[in-house]
Each structure stands twice: as structure tokens, then as C-alpha cells.
Amino acid sequence: MIYKFHRLKDNELKRRILMQKLSKTPLPTCVQCSFGSFCLDGEAKISTVQYELKKKETLNISNEKFRNLYIVQKGALKSYEIDLNGNEIIHELFFKNEIYGYEAIYKGSYLFSCAALSDTVLCKVKYEDFLKLIQEHPRFLSYSFNLMSRQLNTASYLKYLNAQQKVAAFILDVFNRLLPDKKEGEKLLLPCSYQQIGYYLRLATETVSRILSQFKQDGHIAIHHKQVTLLNANALEAISKGF
């Protein structure tokens, strides 16, 4: 049995809460959620709250004390800050089944704000409950380490690649994370604008545009509005590795 609580006037999020109280019929997002098999599983008495964030809505938890992890069940999140010069820095993107909050464990507080790149459903889990869940489900322990380990590798390429390599790596990364099964020939709607991609990759919008145009011209991708079709994953792979 799962326990779902909500506060009608949630000061932290002030968002519509999807979950009905003490529901015994799991929501679709729970069934699909990679944590569902743990949450829905008999023993653990975990209180979770689901939130819906509309596109561009924010989770204002910057500087707040760390207490919860947020599982992305649908949509996409960015964690970001505005630096002293007023420029936006996107620190990380979080897609379906990825968890926001690990970075805050160490510091004890959330350092950055979060915003939804598209309509997004989040599941808030208390960190202490998360730990409890792990105690009760040994295989959840290694699953969690896997996720965290994955995040250690995510976007490490931003540290050492040049503009062209970054964009190639980004395209491949997005395809891998959003469509883990299929690859070549697959269509994908870019999760954010070129400007946002630039903030993430630390490139000017113009640079992102120029490079994507070139990839299109070279036949590595097809791109129309934000619909990207991966035509030649190997070529992008090669580019991202420096030929």
C-alpha cells in the first residue's frame, strides 16, 4: 500500500497536486515510473507527492534546506542559476526517470533553482524515506547507485570539448536519454530552445545555430523547427570524439 499525502496549500511549490489522498490505485505515471516497482511494492510506507509543473514554471527551492528528492516522471527539468552578470547558467537537465536533488545532499541545501522545460510531472520523495526504501529493498540500493553514477558521467563532456564536439555530443546524449532503445532514423523534439541549449553547453545561441545548420547540411541530421531526425549517429559520434 502506498501512502500519498498532500497539503492543499503547499507553500513550497504552490502547484497543482495530481495525487489524490491515500490513493490505492496507482497513477499512470507511477506505473511507468522506474521507481514504481519499489514504491508500489508492499512493505515500504513512503509518502510521496506528485506535482505538475507547466512549461517555464519553476521549483523555487534555491537556498532551501535539502529534504527531498524529485523524480521526473514526465517532461524535463533544468537546474540553473543566474550569475552576477545576469547570465543564465544551466547546470543540469533532468529527463524522465532521472532524479533531481542528489547534488544537494552534500551541501545540505539546494543551490540552484529548477524550471520545467515542458509540461512536467514530478514525484517528491523525502530523502529519509528514500533511505528507508533502500534499507528495505537491497536491489534498490544498487539501482540508486547506478543512477547517481550515471549522473557523474552526464555532461562531463562539457568540460573538455569544443563547440562542434559539444553540440554533437549533446544531440547524442539527448537521444540516448530520451530514446534509450532506438537511435538512428528516429525523430525527437528538442526539449528546449537553441538559447537554452547554449546556456547548457556554454555556447552562444548563434554558435549552436551555425553548428546545427552545418550538421544538417552535412546530412548528419534532419531538422525542422525542433524536430530532429538522427540520420548518421556514427558521424556525430566521430565528431564528438574529435574525428
Place this chain on the structure above:
Amino acid sequence: MIYKFHRLKDNELKRRILMQKLSKTPLPTCVQCSFGSFCLDGEAKISTVQYELKKKETLNISNEKFRNLYIVQKGALKSYEIDLNGNEIIHELFFKNEIYGYEAIYKGSYLFSCAALSDTVLCKVKYEDFLKLIQEHPRFLSYSFNLMSRQLNTASYLKYLNAQQKVAAFILDVFNRLLPDKKEGEKLLLPCSYQQIGYYLRLATETVSRILSQFKQDGHIAIHHKQVTLLNANALEAISKGF
């Protein structure tokens, strides 16, 4: 009781093994080790092996299957690779009490090689034993998440800072990680050459030299050979944040 095994002819490391068989008197490095309180604690039957790596010696585990975590008990490690153009990329540095191997969990194999920046003592722990240790010591669970969370934040500044900011952040980072208690006025021997710093920060050796010279000239640090004295941490902090 702790169980310490070793294979006299270790094909993986071929290094001198410090640990005597089934020792009941813990080694000095174990007593100081941040994991000592768990390892040395009664119940857990953990097999660990200690290795000594001389400066510049490598842990050749690139492409090997992931099985072990390595706790740095003394010295410093770098994980690195040589890219297609023959340039070295340092992915991460690991100092005392930090753990090498988390990144490999997700991939199932070690992607990079490791080398000692100075004479280093490592403690090898089987991942499965590590998980077992966590099951038996609940407080070890949150401790491990803390370490991993810390690593998520480590060196994230390499993604978005310019040369001057990177060097300032690096100096502060090294002081924080090697001398967590004291700060200003403290001396520290840089753990590696300017070239290595450059490989890590993705800057040319010349750039590192120029910027450090400038910091010295501005009175933010004193530096002689590789002895760095932190004179004005606030100034460096400000520089790293872009004034």
C-alpha cells in the same frame, strides 16, 4: 574482525601490497581512513587490499570490468585518458578519503586509466562488499551518498568558467579538499605540475603560468616552486565568481 586478503602475484596491479594477511592490528592508514570506523567495526566481513603506488605509477584498469572501488588513503590520483590526437585529458582528481570508481558503476567498466600524482596508498574494496557494508551500517549509507553527492559538485566549475576563474576556483578547491579546516595563510604543495593542472582545467600550460603569476603579483597568493600560500581567499573567491 577484519579480513584482509592478498594475492602475492596480482595481475591487476603488480604493486607492492602493504597489507599483511589477516592482520588484526589495523594499519595506520586504516585508522586515519574515513572508512576505518566502518571497516574496523565488528560485524562486517570485508576483504580489502591495500596498494602503494609510487609517483607516476598507473592503475591499468581502463576497459576492465567494474568490480572494485578504490579509497585514497594517502596521496593523490588522477583519472585520465589520451584522446585521438594524443592529448591528455584529466577527468578527475582524487585526494585523501575520496573514492575512485563511482563513475564506473553505471557503465559496468572503467573507462579511464588512473595514475598517482605522488606516492599514494589505495585501499581496494569489492563493490559487492561495499554494498554489503552499507546494508549492515545504515549510517554508512548516508555517508556514501554524501561522498557521491560531493563528487557530483566537484569540478563542475570546469564547465562554465573562463581561464582566470578556473585557476582561482582550482586553487580554492585544492585547499578545501586537502586542508578542509584551515584556509587563509596556509601553505600547500601543489599536487601536480602546471602542465597537469592545465590538462585538468583544459588550459594551456602557459595560460596557467600567466594567471598564477598574475595572482602572485596581485598579492592573492604567494608561490615558490610549488609551495602555494593562500593570502587572500576572498579575492580568489570573487574572481572565481566573476567579480
Place this chain on the structure above:
DNA sequence: CGGCGGCTTGAAAGGCATCAACATAAGTGG
């Protein structure tokens, strides 16, 4: 239909890398 945000393309500026030459330190062997 008009306005606005997002994308595109060109020209100029700037930051950092590269190349080169030299200085100094560290390591090696006699």
C-alpha cells in the same frame, strides 16, 4: 494581422592556444 520571441547569417572583437625561445629546476650517471 501585428508583435514578439526564436532562429539565421555576416562582420568585428577578444580570449585563449599555439609556436618559439629562453630560463630554471629536477633528475641522472659518472
Place this chain on the structure above:
DNA sequence: CCACTTATGTTGATGCCTTTCAAGCCGCCG
């Protein structure tokens, strides 16, 4: 312990990659 060799650090000149600035285009939404 010295002489030699090699590695590491310093400083200046030049060039390239990416940013910045500017202007125009396109698609979307009210």
C-alpha cells in the same frame, strides 16, 4: 658531488575559435 640531460616554468608574438554586435527572417500566438 659535479656535469650533463631532461623536464618544467616564463614570456612574447601570432593566429584561430568562439563571442559579441547587428540586422533581417520566420513562425507562433494573441
